Amino acid sequence: MIRRGVEEGNILTHSADSASFCLSLLLLLFFLSVSLFVDRFLYAMRLHDDQLRDISARFQAEMKKGLSAESNAAATLKMLPTHVCSTPDGSENGEFLAVDLGGSKFKVLQVKVRKEAGRVRRSVEMQEQTYPLPKELLIGRGVELFDHVSECLKDFLLQKKISLEKKHPLGFTFSFPCQQTALNQGLLLNWSKNYWARGLQGKDMVNTLRQAISRGMDVDVLALVNDTVGTMMTCGFDDQHCEVGLIIGTGTNACYMEELRHIDLVEGDEGRMCVNTEWGAFGDDGALDDYLTEFDRDIDAASINPGKQCLEKMVSGLYLGELVRLVVLKMTKLGLLFDGRVTDALRTKGKITTAHVAAMEQYKDGLKNTRDILLDLSLNPSPDDCIAVQHVCTVVSFRSSNLVAAGLAAILTRIRQNRKLKTLRITVGVDGTVYKTHPQYAKRLHKVVRRLVPDCHVRFVLSESGSSKGAAMVTAVAQRVTARRHQSLSSFRLSRDQLRSVKARMRAGLEAGLKSNSHSPVKMLPSYVFRTPDGTECGKYLALDLGGTNFRVLLVKIRSGLRRSVRLYNKLYPIPLEIMQGTGEELFDHIVHCISDFLDYVGMKKARLPLGFTFSFPCLQAAINVGTLVSWTKGFKATDCEGNDVVDMLREAIKRRNEFDVDIVAIVNDTVGTMMSCAYEDPQCEIGLIAGTGSNVCYMEELRNIEKNGLGEMQRMCINTEWGGLGEDGCLDDIITEYDNAVDRESINHGRQRFEKLTSGLYLGEVVRQVLLDLTRRGLLFKGRVTEALKTPGIFETKYLSQIESDRLALLQVRSILQHLGLDSTCDDSIIVKEVCGAVSRRAAQLCGAGMAAVVDKIRENRGLDQLNITVGVDGTLYKLHPHFSTVLQETVVALAPQCYVTYLLSEEGSGRGAALITAVARRDQVEM
Ligand code: 0WK
Ligand code: 0WK
Ligand code: BGC
Ligand code: BGC
Secondary structure, X not given: OHHHHHHHOOXXXXXXXXXXXXXXXXXXXXXXXXXXXXXXXXXXXXXXXXXXXXXXXXXXXXXXXXXXXXXXXXXXXXXXXXXXXXXXXOOOOEEEEEEXXXXXXXXXXXXXXXXXXXXXXXXXXXXXXXXXXXXHHHOOEHHHHHHHHHXXXXXXXXXXXXXXXXXXXXXXXXXXXXXXXXXXXXXXXXXXXXXXXXXXXXXXXXXHHHHHHOOOOOEEEEEEEOHHHHHHHHHHOOOOOEEEEEEEOOOEEEEEEEEHHHOOOXXXXXXXXXXXXXXXXXXXXXXXXXXXXXXXXXXHHOOOOOOOOHHHHHHOHHHHHHHHHHHHHHHHHOOOOHHHOOOHHHHOOOOOOHHHHHHHOOOOOHHHHHHHHHHHOOOOOOHHHHHHHHHHHHHHHHHHHHHHHHHHHHHHHHHHHHOOOOOEEEEEXXXXXXXXXXXXXXXXXXXXXXXXXXXXXXXEEEOOOOOHHHHHHHHHHHHHHHHHHHHHXXXXXXXHHHHHHHHHHHHHHHHHHHOOOOOOOOOOEEOOOOOOOOOOOOEEEEEEEEOOOOEXXXXXXXXXXXXXXXXXXXXXXXXXXXXXXXXXXXXXXXXXXXXXXXXXXXXXXXXXXXXXXXXXXXXXXXXXXXXXXXXXXXXXXXXXXXXXXXXXXXXXXXXHHOOOOOEEEEEEOHHHHHHHHHHOOOOOEEEEEEXXXXXXXXXEEEHHHOOOOOOOOOOEEEEEOOHHHOOOOOXXXXXXXXXHHHHHHHOOOOOOOHHHHHHOHHHHXXXXXXXXXXXXXXXXXXXXXXXXXXXXXXXXXXXXXXXXXXXXXXXXXXHHHHHHOOOOOXXXXXXXXXXXXXXXXXXXXXXXXXHHHHHHHHHHHHOOOOOEEEEEEEEOHHHHHOOOHHHHHHHHHHHHOOOEEEEEEEOOOOHHHHHHHHHHHHHHHHHHO
């Protein structure tokens, strides 16, 4: 009773009659005198409110330092972003595994969050198992520690009969400072408490756990959370006002919801994110030196991390008992206790634990417990020794709660100021053995906090079920976001079987297209190119290259024989949209205008050069220089062209200009030009692939297979497949997504070129934009804000995919691209955008790979070969510039056409050289005829 009286400062009200009143007054005076003498000895540990406010102010200053990118490195409060942007919102649902590592107990749990029918509140069911953590593991090799965690997880699944086959989402509570750039990633900055496992600092703890788990369990580590964050989320499950998480256990720490705009280390200015303050390190820079006592310095010197975790060593459970021991030891050595008789036990580190301190401060049995504990230390305590030691505990633990109160006051003040509130109503979720088991700790803390921040109405909620329920909530949010995202992206993931079937459908399209009068969407257009160059070509040629990103006019000088070479001079000319989609006459007049300009530029206007015209659109050719435009593709839609002979239209335009003349010898598709250009280097090149604005392939087909008449006696001819048309008959509808249909609907050639719209540069950016639009409309991206920018067709050019997907690009730069597009984004948004780009481009590359596999296998079978060695000449910005497109395409061909050894030769000079070579061959054939 006396102790409670002293604690609450109203002792005299308790005593009933005069005799016992005198006795209790005597006892009180005796008690107070001993306490006063201890108070004097520990004067430096007794912090009054002004000092606490001073500490709180220093703390606030350090928080600011930690939040700013410039000063974060020097700050002791690391203010670590947690990527938890909201407290539970009631939509969390599902079954989760949780691992809780870093507190006094290592636990594995299963958390089931269910929304029962007809019930408003969700129910949470938890199964948990505590596992031993042998000391040697805490200071041994890091991998062994995580192998132990993995073993325990496996044991838990077996014990609880939870299937090992089923994929389990897991939330990992890891109670140490981690630098996180995402919810499921975190680099360990340093160990603390009694952990010092080797080889893990600077490593990603999620990966480390995944590697340890990977053997024999299908577990998906979706979230890494600090125990303070888990505690905040656990308490937030029942109390929406819970926006601070506090741990006073083996270690100590706090987290809270900070305004995103104040967290420099994370992009985004709107909303909030939970910040893990890692306040245990407060004072590591000397900010608390004027409050440190010799005992604190001794604790630090004897710890496994001297100079680190200054505040933690003054506050948390790992150290409080030791602090008391060092004080009692010093007082004994000074003869102030136990008549100065020091025992070995009292000299032994760790002999007084925080549990002892809590026991000694019990209201009722405190003094008796103190006596028992001191007897266990082979001391022979007198009653005032017991009172004195008990009071040492009080001073030490009181200082701890006071320091926590000062830190908490700093956080609460900051939140109130952030929100410009006069008074702040908030809940603090708390956990930790010191707070839970120490008889007076909680009350003392609440009292001092309310005294230090009277304008904050603070409710303290003890986390009954540890931090794992909270970790499960965070995992549920992560899973929901990931699931929704994956759901949208799953339709872009093509299985090996699906790719095999695309290959088969392409093959069927090729076969059908070779038939006479076929209506195959794969048109298989004869090119009238019967062989690849043989090095005898020579002469000067003009070449036009229309249909790709740039329109080029080229002068090509070919030398044969020993000094054989091809030299090009070219000039790029823009083709304005209004010309692309104007009249055919305007288009060809524009082309002739460019030729005229070029001939001036090379001074050959009078030369009447032979010309090869690379025209990258489907043309039904009747000869090498006769080709009827079947249909425009890509961004072209000039009128009065389709169904007309392209060479005629060019000749007409030249006539209209009447300034120069050329001899149009050949019209070639860019795939054919590319094949020829590369075959000049590598005679084995018999396929031309364009993966650029458009998508297409040509190859040398056996003439016997081409059921189109009047094609002559040669063995083979190059066929322009126009594979872009595959799917126009609906044969790809099972893999075409709603996003593809949206792109097709908004295109200028609705219903056409379906394969091209899944695989080529003109469309991939649009497919990505459609996915982003959908994810935003569903609130999974850009905070659900559908901006005008996002609704603007063509804003997401395919070049951005290549940039965004390049591995060296940090998320920051993804953000700056999005910024440039007028899309405000967060870090998570950047990750999602990168994933969407990856899914869309990967599918495109795989589909091209499946198409190519069909072509090479056809050639192999044409030639009755078990194995085919062949080269593909490639061009196109998508293939050339995208960081992964070419690799994925090649891998797909290897997987789907294992009997074909395909070499890919990038066309450095473009198809213009090829067009000139074809012109040279055609010219010679004309002369010989
Ligand atoms: C229980 C939580 C755990 C946290 C621990 C801290 O579930 O995540 O680390 O409290 O208290 P301690 O066990 O260190 O006293
Ligand atoms: C460069 C070639 C040209 C072809 C283009 C395709 O010289 O004939 O049309 O590549 O790539 P794109 O420019 O469409 O990316
Ligand atoms: C760790 C914190 C943790 C705290 C409480 C400290 O030592 O650095 O990450 O939250 O202990 O467990
Ligand atoms: C055209 C093809 C061309 C391809 C690549 C497609 O749109 O139809 O003729 O080869 O784009 O440029």
